[in-house]
Structures are given as structure tokens and as C-alpha cells.
Amino acid sequence: MEAPRLLGTIFRRLIRDSGPMSLSQFMGESNARYYAAKNPLGSAGDFVTAPEISQMFGELIGLWLADIRARAGRGGSVHYVELGPGRGTLTRDALRAARHHGLDPQVHFVETSRALKAIQAEAVPAAQWHDDLSTVPMDAPMLLVANEFFDALPVRQLVRAAQGWRERLVGLDEDRFTFVAGGQPMEAAVPAAWREAPEGTIIETNPGAAAMMHEIAGRLANQGGAALIVDYGHAEMQSGSTLQAVRAHRKISPFAAPGEADLTAHVDFATLADIARSRGVRVSGITTQGDFLRAMGIQMRTERLAAGAPHCKAELEAQRDRLIADDQMGRLFKVMGLSAPDWPDGAGFGPPG
Ligand code: SAH
Numbered sequence: 001m002e003a004p005r006l007l008g009t010i011f012r013r014l015i016r017d018s019g020p021m022s023l024s025q026f027m028g029e030s031n032a033r034y035y036a037a038k039n040p041l042g043s044a045g046d047f048v049t050a051p052e053i054s055q056m057f058g059e060l061i062g063l064w065l066a067d068i069r070a071r072a073g074r075g076g077s078v079h080y081v082e083l084g085p086g087r088g089t090l091t092r093d094a095l096r097a098a099r100h101h102g103l104d105p106q107v108h109f110v111e112t113s114r115a116l117k118a119i120q121a122e123a124v125p126a127a128q129w130h131d132d133l134s135t136v137p138m139d140a141p142m143l144l145v146a147n148e149f150f151d152a153l154p155v156r157q158l159v160r161a162a163q164g165w166r167e168r169l170v171g172l173d174e175d176r177f178t179f180v181a182g183g184q185p186m187e188a189a190v191p192a193a194w195r196e197a198p199e200g201t202i203i204e205t206n207p208g209a210a211a212m213m214h215e216i217a218g219r220l221a222n223q224g225g226a227a228l229i230v231d232y233g234h235a236e237m238q239s240g241s242t243l244q245a246v247r248a249h250r251k252i253s254p255f256a257a258p259g260e261a262d263l264t265a266h267v268d269f270a271t272l273a274d275i276a277r278s279r280g281v282r283v284s285g286i287t288t289q290g291d292f293l294r295a296m297g298i299q300m301r302t303e304r305l306a307a308g309a310p311h312c313k314a315e316l317e318a319q320r321d322r323l324i325a326d327d328q329m330g331r332l333f334k335v336m337g338l339s340a341p342d343w344p345d346g347a348g349f350g351p352p353g
Contacts, residue, residue, distance in 0.1 A: 006259070007030060011026065012172060012175065016172065020169035020171035021169060021170050023155065024207070024208075026154075026177075026258065027154035027243070027265075028208075030258040030261075031262070036113055039116060039119055042087075050148075050323055051090035053322050054316075054319035054322075056323070057293070058089060058091070058092065058093025059096070059301065060097075061093075061228060062095060062098035062103075063297075064228060064337075064348060065094065065103060065143045065145075065228070066097070066102065066103040068226045068343065068344060068346050068347065069141075072224070072343045074224070076140065077139075078105045078106075078140050078225070079105060079225075080106065080107050080144075081109075082107075082109055082110070082144070083110045085109045085111060085116075085120055085124075086116060086147075087120065087123060088124045090147055091107060091124050091145075107124055107126055107128065108130055108136050109127045109128070109130065110131070110133060110136070111130075112131060133219070134215075138219065138223045141340070142223055142224070143227075144226075147230045148231055148232075150206075150231050150272075151233070151264040151265060151267055152262070153209045154206070156204065158203050158204075160197050160198065160201040161181045164186075164187060165190050165195070166183070167182040167184065167186050168180075190203065194239070202239060203239050204243075204265055204266075206268065213275045217278075217338070218279055220281050220338060220339065221341060224340040224343060225340055226337070229272070230289060230333060230336075232266055232332045233334055234267075234269065235269050237270050243264075244263070244264055245257070245263050247262070269334055269336050273336060281340065283337070284346040284349045285346075285349030287349055288330060288331050288335070289323065289324065289330055289333035289335055290323075290324040290326065291348075292335040295350065298323070299320075302316050302320045
């Protein structure tokens with residue numbers, strides 16, 4: 001069989017034939033290729049996510065879901081939906097904890113990677129798989145979780161050039177990918193607050209993330225339920241490029257190896273929250289992962305696990321610190337809670353107690 005062509009080779013030919021390409025196409029096709037074939041998660045892969053660091057992460061999310069569902073006063077069936085569930089670890093830990101509190105939902109995974117689906121099927125055999133949200137049933141409330149999903153969706157970058165706003169496209173300098181400004185005026189794609197920004201300003205927008213949030217919010221409003229979105233990003237819209245590529249736990253240039261490294265961008269939580277509100281959905285808050293997990297009782301959970309396995313105490317505490325310390329994942333990662341208009345706010349977003 002012929003080896004699949006390197007994506008970089010395909011992109012170069014495309015650019016030579018038809019001119020510079022949109023960054024969102026570059027990023028979207030790179031990640032589709034990247035995730036299709038391999039399991040990038042874990043110490044042998046390219047990056048490690050919170051559920052792979054400690055079972056406590058998924059357990060406290062399971063508790064959050066069981067708590068909001070109980071306070072909503074809903075019995076009956078409910079759909080647990082996870083976007084991009086990776087190895088299925090978060091779901092497994094969350095549902096084990098949730099079942100202790102009377103929540104035993106049907107499981108739906110939105111996943112496009114064939115390699116990861118196979119791993120998920122071993123972790124959560126009862127799950128049903130979907131290519132996107134559209135086929136998830138609407139006959140019961142939805143409890144949706146997404147951890148490090150939105151950061152993988154392709155961003156578009158816009159730059160304020162001398163003549164006005166232009167899209168930042170990927171072009172070629174000899175054989176090397178390089179950013180070039182497009183020729184079309186892009187003012188209409190720039191949020192009003194940024195239109196007059198100084199020359200050189202770069203902003204990112206994420207039409208795919210916006211569309212996904214629009215659909216999640218519409219479902220929460222129609223079928224009831226709640227959602228918890230966790231990712232690195234910012235609570236206020238910011239300027240500057242946050243595009244990055246990670247391979248084998250190291251940052252590399254986003255142009256170095258398309259299709260072979262994980263391309264991500266920071267999630268703009270403020271914009272996602274505005275979209276949710278525009279459909280009548282309640283935003284419980286946007287907080288840091290550290291504050292959220294502390295409010296959900298990670299300290300007590302660490303002590304409880306350590307009491308049951310004293311020889312693991314130091315390891316458990318190190319895992320906890322990786323999740324919540326300011327200089328680790330605690331501050332960069334944000335958590336946003338959403339709930340249906342007639343559901344209560346989620347726990348964990350109050351002022352620090
Ligand atoms: N949530 C997991 C995995 C994060 S990695 C964890 O925390 O460990 C990103 C996940 O999103 C992978 O499962 C990847 O295959 C999936 N993914 C990326 N882009 C996607 C898309 N457009 N549609 C569906 N799944 C996608």
C-alpha cells in the first residue's frame with residue numbers, strides 16, 4: 001500500500017496552485033488527520049489531560065452532574081453527552097461517582113477519531129457514538145461535558161493591516177509556511193469592540209466553537225439539562241495569537257508538522273457565554289479549574305483516598321497539585337457551567353468560601 005502523503009506536501013501543492021489558505025482550513029485538516037489515526041493521550045503520546053492525571057477530576061465532575069440534577073428535581077432518564085472523550089477516562093470516573101448519588105444516565109460520545117473510539121469502547125462499552133450532536137436524542141434532559149475539546153476546533157485569525165482588517169492566511173516563502181494577510185476586507189467578521197484596534201493587532205475567532213455552543217445552548221433550552229466546559233483559555237476576549245502545536249510533550253511551531261502535532265488555540269469563554277445567554281441559557285459562572293475543584297471538595301477527596309491507601313498519599317497530593325496549583329493547570333484552565341433556563345445554577349461557581 002502506498003504510504004499516505006504528508007499533509008504538509010498536500011498543503012504546499014494547494015497553496016502553489018490556488019494561493020494562500022485559511023488558517024482554519026490548515027488547523028481543521030491538520031487536527032482531523034492528527035486525531036484520526038492515533039491516541040495522542042498519555043505519557044507515551046503527545047499530551048496529558050486532567051482526567052489522565054487523577055481520577056479525582058472525573059469524580060468531582062460526576063458529583064457536579066448528580067448534584068445539579070438532584071436540585072433540578074428531575075428523576076427519569078437523562079442523557080450524558082461527552083464531546084471528544086479521549087480515552088473515556090473522565091466518563092468512567094464521573095459515572096462511577098454519579099451512580100453513588102443516584103444518577104445513572106445513558107452515555108453518548110461525540111467523537112470522530114476511529115482510533116479513540118476503539119479505546120473508548122473498552123472503557124465505556126455501553127456508550128453510543130455520534131459524529132456530531134445532531135443525532136443525540138432529545139427525549140430527555142442532557143448533561144454535557146467537554147474537557148479539552150473546544151481548544152482543538154479550528155480558529156480563524158484576523159489582523160489589522162494598514163488598509164484595514166484582513167484574514168491571516170497561510171502562504172509559502174519558498175518551501176516554508178508563513179503568515180500572509182489576505183486581500184479581502186474582513187471588517188464584518190471583527191467584533192465591534194475591536195474594529196478600531198491599532199495596526200498589527202491580531203484576534204482569533206472560532207466559528208466552529210460558536211456553532212457548537214449555539215447548538216448546546218439550544219438543546220439545554222429545549223430538552224433541559226446542564227453543561228460543564230473545561231479548557232485552557234480566557235474569561236475575557238483578548239488579542240494576540242494563541243495558536244500552538246504540541247508533540248511529545250513539547251511545543252513546536254504550528255507549521256512544523258501539520259497532521260502530526262496537536263494544534264490548539266485558547267478558548268474564548270466570554271464569547272461562548274454570550275452565545276449561551278442569547279438562547280436563554282443560565283451561565284452559572286466562569287472560574288478557574290483550581291477554584292472549581294477546590295469548591296467541589298478536591299481537598300477532602302484527596303484525604304479520603306489517601307486514608308484508604310496511605311502509601312499513595314504523596315502521589316495523590318502531587319496529582320491534586322497538578323490539577324489546582326496556579327503555576328500548573330489551576331489558573332490557565334477555566335471551567336464554565338451552563339444550565340437550562342428552568343434548572344438551578346451549578347455548584348462550584350460561588351465566591352471562594
Ligand atoms: N476529553 C479528553 C480528550 C481531549 S483530546 C480528555 O480530557 O482526555 C480532544 C478530543 O476531541 C479527542 O477525543 C479528539 O478525537 C476529539 N475531537 C477533536 N476534534 C473533534 C471534532 N471536530 N469532532 C469530534 N471530536 C473531536
